[in-house]
Amino acid sequence: MEQNGYEAEVKDVPDLTPVRAEYNVPIEIQSCHTAIVDGYIVEGHVPVDEIERLLSERPEGIMGIAVPGMPIGSPGMDVDGFMDQPFEVIAFDQAGNTEVFATYPK
Numbered sequence: 001m002e003q004n005g006y007e008a009e010v011k012d013v014p015d016l017t018p019v020r021a022e023y024n025v026p027i028e029i030q031s032c033h034t035a036i037v038d039g040y041i042v043e044g045h046v047p048v049d050e051i052e053r054l055l056s057e058r059p060e061g062i063m064g065i066a067v068p069g070m071p072i073g074s075p076g077m078d079v080d081g082f083m084d085q086p087f088e089v090i091a092f093d094q095a096g097n098t099e100v101f102a103t104y105p106k
Contacts, residue, residue, distance in 0.1 A: 026096045029066040045074035
């Protein structure tokens, strides 16, 4: 995020479970990192374009977006010698309902 002009405050915590529970991040889309960006939850290796889209559009009812797992080719997950994997950015609401927000590659 900092490489894209955002300020970030990093807090290393031993267990993100309470944070994810507080913000109702569905278990099936949880990943390795959790961020709070202007009141939204950003879970995993989400492309900055999708974070900016979320902040610009502010879709009604959406609590946050996530990239489940750690797909090769998602931001920060470039692996030499391996092809990028297709992945989805998933939006979720307070009730845990999910929908595809974006698909990669575009």
